[in-house]
Amino acid sequence: MDIFTLLFLIIVLAGSFIVYHFYLKEKSSELDTIRRGFCPRCHQKDTIEITDERSSGCCSPKQVTFECVECKYTNNFSIESGCRL
Numbered sequence: 791m792d793i794f795t796l797l798f799l800i801i802v803l804a805g806s807f808i809v810y811h812f813y814l815k816e817k818s819s820e821l822d823t824i825r826r827g828f829c830p831r832c833h834q835k836d837t838i839e840i841t842d843e844r845s846s847g848c849c850s851p852k853q854v855t856f857e858c859v860e861c862k863y864t865n866n867f868s869i870e871s872g873c874r875l
């Protein structure tokens with residue numbers, strides 16, 4: 791492997807890491823908005839409903855799907871449920 795291939799790989803890896811980081815940041819800010827009772831898209835209050843909720847175990851994060859009844863915004867979040875022992 792020459793130095794240019796290596797540099798290219800580093801740039802691609804760093805790029806995808808940054809994109810992933812911003813994706814997670816956006817997700818967590820959307821979840822924050824939903825937890826305060828607002829829709830992240832149309833900013834209406836109390837329009838968000840939980841349409842699906844599943845967990846693979848008591849200590850693993852829950853997969854929760856939210857939907858807005860106003861603008862049909864829908865998103866899926868994994869939420870730490872914590873251990874209830």
Ligand SMILES: [Zn+2]
Pocket residue numbers: 829830831832833834837858859860861862863
């Ligand atoms: Zn909405």
